[in-house]
Amino acid sequence: MAVPKKKTSRSKKNIRRKSWERKVSKQVLLALSIGKVFLAKKATSFIFSSSFDV
Structure with a gap:
């Protein structure tokens, strides 16, 4: 049976x-x-290739 994952903390997400x-x-x-x-x-x-023109 599927189990929901735990919420990631704000600090972990910011890191x-x-x-x-x-x-x-x-x-x-x-x-x-x-x-x-x-x-x-x-x-x-x-x-770089010679076809490069700027």
Whole structure:
């Protein structure tokens, strides 16, 4: 017979959300910095196709 799950506490939920947000913010900063390099056309250590035009 199916048994309902216990409710997750607010603190546990906040901890999980904050850890996810920390991971996402690191990825956002990395993507922005790479994007700025490409827009400045100073990319020397990146390999990308020659059809990439900005």
